[in-house]
Amino acid sequence: MAKPSLAGQKKVTAQNLAGLGAERLAQILVEVAQTRTDLKRRLRMELAAGLGASHLVPEIDKRLAALETSRGQVNWRQKPAFLRDLDALRGLIANRLGVEAQDAALERLWRFLATHPQAARRLKDRDDHFEAVYHTAAADLGALLAAHDPHLAANALVEAAAAAPQAWAAWAGAALTPIASATAAIALTLAQGKSRPMPGWMVFIRHLADAAGDVAAYAETFGQAALATPSVSVEVARRWLAAGRPAEAGAALRLAAPKPKGLLGRLAAPDFDWESVWIDYLDAAGDTDAAQAVRWASFQRTLEAQRAKAYVARLSGFDDVEAESEIFALAAAHENFEKGLSVLMAWPALAEASAMVMTRGDQARIDPEQAEAFAGKLRRRFPDAAERLLRGGAAAAFRRGALTLSDRLTQEAEAIAGK
Structure with missing residues (x-):
């Protein structure tokens, strides 16, 4: 074993300090x-x-x-x-x-x-x-x-939270993690019996409901208006799904389902997180065809690659090949050049990405750093596309005044071109 260097022996570490001896350290x-x-x-x-x-x-x-x-x-x-x-x-x-x-x-x-x-x-x-x-x-x-009498522990916890509800709204999650669900259930009952319309109190009860595994009690901490918002309905539905109760999850999600808007009564685009849990609900309820239909419609609307991957992963036979071709075509033709290219690069479908760059490069609107990252992946197999991306990124950087970045991208493009 190599002897430690003098510089290493001078570092303040436990091992080096131990060498000084107890008396000198004291x-x-x-x-x-x-x-x-x-x-x-x-x-x-x-x-x-x-x-x-x-x-x-x-x-x-x-x-x-x-x-x-x-x-x-x-x-x-x-x-x-x-x-x-x-x-x-x-x-x-x-x-x-x-x-x-x-x-x-x-x-x-x-x-x-x-x-x-x-x-x-x-x-x-x-x-x-x-x-x-x-x-x-x-x-x-x-x-x-966790090691104490459940009733005494629950009572002490609720009394402390009643005295400082805002603080305990922040601490409850950490305090309840090691505590048994039965103890949390006792505390939940005690807390529900107290009238505490103070900031933080309902959040504390929410933590108790989670620790007790009581989804209904969790949902009751929200008003009707809140339950009709996507963010809250998602949290409630996720808990019902985790509890193995898809019917209740579906009911929670329907409260915040997209509503018709405008004179024509068209449905508003769904919140992405709400839509994700709605898909989970459909799968859990056994309606897999409907779940697939939502995945596909969601991809067409949002061009989110993960949504498309989840859709393709559930196809059988040669359906997945046909679906991929359609996905690539939608991405390549998308009005937002950078978003469409991002789907192809994330898949990855480098040949299709290269073709998109060469076909639509003149209309490319892409962040310079993103152009550099994509070009790095395309450079070995598709150097012409990589060069074109870098030049587009350099021009974009120049327009926004990032001259150092523009010069670097230009130099990278010229290196590819062999200049």
Whole structure:
């Protein structure tokens, strides 16, 4: 085995630091801790953890009390240390105290989560890193709750959410993941019995319904107007399909089905996601012919390659060959040159893509970066088409003022042409 280089031996890694020895590392930590309050506090808590739960709990309680009462603003310079300290406290409660004294850890995780509004007020520029600490704490809490009495766990969860519904709307998914569906069902019943017309409360109940596997309860958290929107009907229908109840899925989707519009009463184009779940519903209901018809109509309307691939994959005999030919013809003749070419390139149908470029290259309107990517795939077998795409992309780049990109594409085209 080759000996590590001198530069490698100087890197700050666990392996290299271990070579310094415990005594020297301890001296360094003590020296640094004299200038870093957060590090000194962390070391003291780690020492307490090594002595057992009875020593760790008072240290945790002191830190929690400080979080509960502190009001000083945390500026951008202090923020990284503040977040490290916050997450270290969470980790000590969940990972150290949680191993030795679960009840004590559970009590302190509840307290930790309750510090969220106070800690948030202290941060001038709160971001995802701050929220992630509490999100992880909620997951830690759920893991501990999973081992407790279901009724007690459910009641505690609902009471905490009733006190801070918006926060728990964000945390519930993480907290409920390790919790048994039976416990979630108890919590769902308790939550439904509370009148809480506050922001976040219905979202919390939605999470409970998901965890309990109660699709009807999930749907009941939406009003009739919301259920008639494609995005909500899709979420409800997906859950019914996952539960093996296609009839209910179909009923949910029909509430948001495309409606006639205009003087002629033509149906509006369906939402793509709604249409995708409608296809899944038709398959689940055994109406495969109707599902195929929707796939084909959807491709003709949207020119989405994945829709066409799904259609072809379900054909038998030589029908798939005929269908592919029709798909390629539709793509090659599509009014949107770039969209049609994208279908052929994604299939991939490089010969047909090359023919399209050579036939319609003069009317090509294509993003320069996309032209470069397509040309890279065509270059070996169809160099003339690749060159033409690159020149079209160079012209488009020039028109938008991207001169460096235009020059690069031109040089690539000339390299193909042998100039």
